[in-house]
Amino acid sequence: MSLRLFDTAARSLVDFEPLRPGKIGLYTCGPTVYNRVHIGNLRTFVWEDVMCRAFRSLGFDVTQVMNLTDIDDKTIRGAIAEGLPLRDFTDRHIATFFEDLKTLNVIPAAVYPRATDHVPEMVEIVKKLTERGHTYESDGSIWFRIASFPSYGKLSRVDLSSMKRGARVADDEYEKEDVRDFAVWKGAKEGEPESALWETELGKGRPGWHLECSAMSMKYLGETLDIHTGAVDNVFPHHENEVAQSEGATGKTFVRFWLHAEHLIVDGEKMAKSKGNFYTLPDVLARGFSPRAVRYLLLSVPYRQKLNFTFDALRGAVSALERLESLETRLGERAGAAGADGASEAFRGRVEEARRSVRAAWEDDLNSAASLGALFAFVKEANTALEGGQLDPADAAAARALLREVDGVLGVLAPAEDASLEAEVEAKIAARQDARKRRDFAASDAIRDELAARGILLEDTPQGVRWRRKS
Ligand SMILES: [Zn+2]
Structure with missing residues (x-):
C-alpha cells in the first residue's frame, strides 16, 4: 500500500507523493502568541507531531516549519492592555507554548519562525503582488483585490456570490462566508504602539496576518510546499488568502496537499470561557492526570473527526496506557528470564502482522484510531501468550520491541x-x-x-x- 491523505482542496483521499523523493516539506500554522493555548489548539499540535513521526516511520525525511504569529490584532491588543512592548508580551506566551509542547512530548519542529523577524520577506511579497496587479491602496493600507485572482475560493469553496465589489475588511479574522478584499499591509493607525510598527518601502505599518504565513512558509520550504496543515477554522479565510497571496506573487502552485484537523469539543459542546468548559493543559494536569494520558486522548481520535473531550474519556486513556505499560513491564521481565528455548514462529508471525497493520493504519490518512486498534489487538494476544506461560524470552523481547517501535509515533509510553x-x-x-x-x-x-x-x-x-x- 502507499500513503493516502485526505486533501481538503480535492475533498477526497489522494495518493501522496512528495515533490522530492523521500522528503516532505510541511508547514503547520502555529499559535497566535497572546494567551496560553487551550487543549483544542493542542489537539492540532499533537496531531501534527504524530503526523511527522508517522511520516518518519514510513521512511520519509520530514522538515516541519511552524510559525509563531507574534504580530496581529490580538497580540497588539494584549500588549497595549498590559503596557508592554509587543516583543516582551509575546515572548512570555511563546515560552508557555513551548512548555506545553514539551510536556506533551512533542518533537520540536525544524524551525519556529516569528512573524516579526520576517517583515522584509512580507514586504517583498506585497511588492510582487503590486507588480502583478493584485493590490490597491486605500485608507493608507494595501489590499488584496480578490477579483484579480479568478481561482479565489478553490480551497474553501466559499460562496463568492456573497462578495461585495470593493468591500474590504481590516480585521485579521472576519465573519466566515463573508468574502472581502483583505489587507496585506496595514498602515499605521492612531493608538498603535511603536513596538508593533515597521518603517518600510510600503510606508509605516504592519503586515496582515495571512501574509505572514505566505512569507514564512515559502522562505523555509520553497514556493511550492508538499503539505500545509492547520485546524479546520483556518481553511477560510486564512488559508484561502494564503493561496491567493502566494500564487498571486509566484504564479506557481503554493500547496500540493492541504490537511485540516477537526475541532475539539468538551462534553459535546463548543469550548468557551463563558461556559466554564475552557481548559489549558495546566488546568487538566492540576486534576491529577498525566501529560501522557492527555496526549493519548488527543491522538486517539482520527484527525478528521471531532474529538469530544471529557474527563471520563481521559480516565479511559489512563487505563489504556496502564494496559500498555503493564504489558511492557511484564514483557521486559519475561525477556530477561532464563530458559530460552527458541522463538515460536507463530508468535513472531503475529508480531510482524501487527507491525504491518499499524503501518497500514498510518498509510490510510494517518488513522490513529486504527493504529491503536491494531496495537491493542496485539496487546491482547501477547497478554494471552504471557498468561499461558507460552511466551519464549526471545518472543517477549520481539513483542516489547514492537511496542517501543509503535510508540515512536504515538509518544505515550514513559521513556525506557x-x-x-x-x-x-x-x-x-x-x-x-x-x-x-x-x-x-x-x-x-x-x-x-x-x-x-x-x-x-x-x-x-x-x-x-x-x-x-x-x-
Ligand atoms: Zn497560518
Whole structure:
C-alpha cells in the first residue's frame, strides 16, 4: 500500500507523493502568541507531531516549519492592555507554548519562525503582488483585490456570490462566508504602539496576518510546499488568502496537499470561557492526570473527526496506557528470564502482522484510531501468550520491541529508563502500604524518606498513593 491523505482542496483521499523523493516539506500554522493555548489548539499540535513521526516511520525525511504569529490584532491588543512592548508580551506566551509542547512530548519542529523577524520577506511579497496587479491602496493600507485572482475560493469553496465589489475588511479574522478584499499591509493607525510598527518601502505599518504565513512558509520550504496543515477554522479565510497571496506573487502552485484537523469539543459542546468548559493543559494536569494520558486522548481520535473531550474519556486513556505499560513491564521481565528455548514462529508471525497493520493504519490518512486498534489487538494476544506461560524470552523481547517501535509515533509510553524506575517506585509504595497495614509506621516512614531522598514525593489521595518527581 502507499500513503493516502485526505486533501481538503480535492475533498477526497489522494495518493501522496512528495515533490522530492523521500522528503516532505510541511508547514503547520502555529499559535497566535497572546494567551496560553487551550487543549483544542493542542489537539492540532499533537496531531501534527504524530503526523511527522508517522511520516518518519514510513521512511520519509520530514522538515516541519511552524510559525509563531507574534504580530496581529490580538497580540497588539494584549500588549497595549498590559503596557508592554509587543516583543516582551509575546515572548512570555511563546515560552508557555513551548512548555506545553514539551510536556506533551512533542518533537520540536525544524524551525519556529516569528512573524516579526520576517517583515522584509512580507514586504517583498506585497511588492510582487503590486507588480502583478493584485493590490490597491486605500485608507493608507494595501489590499488584496480578490477579483484579480479568478481561482479565489478553490480551497474553501466559499460562496463568492456573497462578495461585495470593493468591500474590504481590516480585521485579521472576519465573519466566515463573508468574502472581502483583505489587507496585506496595514498602515499605521492612531493608538498603535511603536513596538508593533515597521518603517518600510510600503510606508509605516504592519503586515496582515495571512501574509505572514505566505512569507514564512515559502522562505523555509520553497514556493511550492508538499503539505500545509492547520485546524479546520483556518481553511477560510486564512488559508484561502494564503493561496491567493502566494500564487498571486509566484504564479506557481503554493500547496500540493492541504490537511485540516477537526475541532475539539468538551462534553459535546463548543469550548468557551463563558461556559466554564475552557481548559489549558495546566488546568487538566492540576486534576491529577498525566501529560501522557492527555496526549493519548488527543491522538486517539482520527484527525478528521471531532474529538469530544471529557474527563471520563481521559480516565479511559489512563487505563489504556496502564494496559500498555503493564504489558511492557511484564514483557521486559519475561525477556530477561532464563530458559530460552527458541522463538515460536507463530508468535513472531503475529508480531510482524501487527507491525504491518499499524503501518497500514498510518498509510490510510494517518488513522490513529486504527493504529491503536491494531496495537491493542496485539496487546491482547501477547497478554494471552504471557498468561499461558507460552511466551519464549526471545518472543517477549520481539513483542516489547514492537511496542517501543509503535510508540515512536504515538509518544505515550514513559521513556525506557523511567519505566524501570516506575516499577521500582510502585514496588516501594506497595511495601509502604503493607507496613502501614501492619501499623509499622517506622517502616512506612523509612520508605517514604528513602524515596524523598531520591527526589520522589508521595502523595496520599482518595484514589490511592500518587508519586511525582520533586521539581
Ligand atoms: Zn497560518
